[in-house]
């Protein structure tokens with residue numbers, strides 16, 4: 001049996017699955033309990049698990065992540081929500097300097113099995129301070145695992161994997177995907193971190209995408225099909241660990257690569273993929289390694305502008321045609 | 326706690342005398358250790374940086390004595406004293422300062438990140454304010470697990486002006502966490518006097534009321550006074566009475582770090598505080614109370630011998646293997662980011 005649910009409801013289902021399974025899992029954040037989250041992605045958890053395990057916090061991002069870190073090193077498996085990924089900047093010390101380095105600096109004395117969940121990316125006309133796609137920030141820091149699901153099933157399975165993982169994971173939920181729907185099987189769902197999924201096979205080029213860019217990459221591939229171009233689409237799913245094997249094997253077959261990123265141009269994750277493929281697939285390549293990204297600008301608010309500058313299906317199609325010239 | 330053997334006393338010691346000897350043993354051990362750390366830094370054997378607790382030993386000793394073996398210590402880069410006060414062996418601490426494989430963190434932490442989880446020393450944190458929210462987390466976990474453990478978090482006066490201090494105190498109170506925050510007010514940040522940049526006179530104590538906490542100030546150079554205030558606050562936390570914020574007035578004998586001579590401090594101020602040296606004054610108190618000098622001398626000789634031995638062990642230890650740099654990024658022991 002299976003049912004169709006939203007990406008939003010998948011978050012609550014994934015959290016509930018793990019809260020039910022493991023009494024050491026606790027969930028904290030701003031407006032997450034009584035209100036069910038500002039995106040309503042954690043509705044019903046307080047009612048099922050009670051205020052000790054699902055807990056509202058003050059607007060204190062450092063206190064939230066500090067609580068998660070201290071609890072993780074002493075026997076709990078906390079999940080902490082940072083309402084918008086933009087707000088990671090207010091607790092960046094915890095994200096970038098404390099959490100990822102502690103196991104290393106203590107030479108393995110301290111483990112931090114924690115998850116930071118956060119709503120990431122644009123598309124909701126929120127303007128430049130509530131719309132950033134910052135998965136590449138987290139990717140640049142040794143010691144953090146980075147996950148960004150594109151569909152409801154992966155939200156559940158990857159969230160479960162992140163919670164069960166013994167290392168700190170930053171879990172990016174693309175907020176424009178919250179209302180999107182997908183089929184999920186009944187029962188427990190657990191995926192594996194570091195395994196990309198090939199959504200569509202193709203011969204002429206490989207399109208690598210993440211989170212909100214995945215449905216656009218798939219739509220572009222369908223359009224390319226009608227133009228006689230056969231595109232393979234890979235949903236990366238996690239940035240760290242990075243499933244290099246799947247990408248490299250695909251590009252060796254198709255000999256061309258496009259990455260589709262929501263983050264702004266400079267130092268986006270696609271640059272890392274392109275550099276790896278350039279090094280490891282060079283002799284197999286038949287076209288320029290190409291990145292489709294948001295331009296290197298803060299994201300504007302007006303719908304006309306936001307729609308123009310986030311990577312669109314037509315930009316992906318154009319990029320593919322150029323690569324195949 | 327140290328396992329130093331003391332000579333057979335001529336009479337049975339009272340519990341209080343025994344505790345006072347423990348406190349004296351602790352301040353002397355820290356004093357001797359820090360003196361050696363300074364010398365080794367000047368000789369170029371301790372590299373990078375080092376922040377000493379010379380003059381501030383009574384705070385680490387008093388709290389160390391009042392804590393239960395499974396309580397948690399969170400401290401700063403000025404953390405040799407707190408790490409030792411929990412019973413972490415000197416060899417491992419000295420090894421870490423010298424960048425040796427024998428260090429408590431295998432040479433990957435250094436002077437500013439001493440950690441010994443098995444002794445409850447849950448890390449030394451070098452970003453101002455970072456560990457106050459983290460100590461809350463350990464206290465929250467203890468509360469959830471019903472373990473009765475208490476987290477004690479040490480930080481400087483300068484730390485009272487960073488946001489994390491305020492976020493942590495508020496949450497600790499709201500969640501009624503078993504945590505004790507201890508401000509070691511040594512009157513200076515790095516080189517700037519705390520009074521020059523702070524809106525209130527007592528940087529920690531005057532903020533307590535904003536978080537529904539009692540204002541507590543203690544003479545941080547008096548091991549007995551620190552012990553009393555520590556025992557009370559820890560007991561309150563353990564019995565569900567919630568957090569405390571304690572301001573301990575103290576002074577560092579030397580500079581902020583490394584070879585800083587501390588010349589930005591007025592001579593008369595330095596002289597006033599040197600006259601209140603916690604080791605010297607405590608020794609005198611014990612003698613005045615009738616403790617035999619031989620007991621104290623034995624403690625002093627033993628501390629020096631332990632420091633000498635730890636120095637030798639650390640100097641003889643090899644540096645970490647290059648391969649160690651690639652270990653313990655992840656829980657699988659390795660550092661791989663790709664599959």
Ligand SMILES: Cc1ncc(C[n+]2csc(CCOP(=O)(O)OP(=O)(O)O)c2C)c(N)n1
Nearest residue numbers: 403451452453481482483484511513514515
């Ligand atoms: C966030 C941050 N800002 C600045 C520094 C640099 N710094 C290191 S120690 C220090 C002074 C801290 O003073 P205080 O809290 O009084 O502690 P003390 O060194 O006196 O024990 C400063 C400014 C830092 N480590 N972290």
Ligand SMILES: [Mg+2]
Nearest residue numbers: 481482513514
């Ligand atoms: Mg200070």
